[in-house]
Amino acid sequence: MQIRLITPEATLPIRHRVLWPSKSIEFCQVKEDDSGLHFGAFENDVLLCVASVFITGTEARLRKFATLHEHQGRGIGTQMIEHIIEYLKQQGVTYFWCDARESAQEFYARFNMQTQGERFYKSGEPYFKMSIELES
Template identity: 55%
Template structure:
């Protein structure tokens, strides 16, 4: 069973670093505004295995630094985390949910009704596009 709950900025950093930017120093995984963001963690057998951070900007919410430990990827944990976050954002009056998505993850985000916006851009040679969904258009 997966337990999803709010966690601290400090708790997300080890998984962010290990999964997203392991070849950089751990500080590279920090984000300006972490202290004010919503951080969510998924636990499997009391072990933190997936983290995500949500930064609110007016009526929109931006997903940043979403990471699942490799041995726990592909089994639905990330999907449960996104659904949990979408529920919170909608309950709090959020109208738009968006992220800068790695090209390799487009299919994952499309399952939540997200569509690509704009041109491809690169972060450290990794291709990304902005993806977004209007929460009022989602049927939960």
């Protein structure tokens, strides 16, 4: 598997298919996409997983992280988050956070991300903010 930077447009089919299949593809875009970093995990040059990161100062936010359903459970997402965390440390980022779907809390907890605050909803889906302090 290879993880590399990709264009915002390359993330859209997987974001749409995995995260919001009942919504329009435009719903899967983030207005800040052009200023973010977009990572793609490839196997045999086939894109299987995407993640977008938005850095502000020493803080980074993960958004629109998705692995194709048929490839989940193979460690691809784990490798992606590990890659992103290492990348962020190299960039001097000290705080990494995301709005995690409630169903994904255990996944993020594996990276020592802690739940912050109360459950909230986006388009009917329950979420929690999760974060971790990064050390260089």
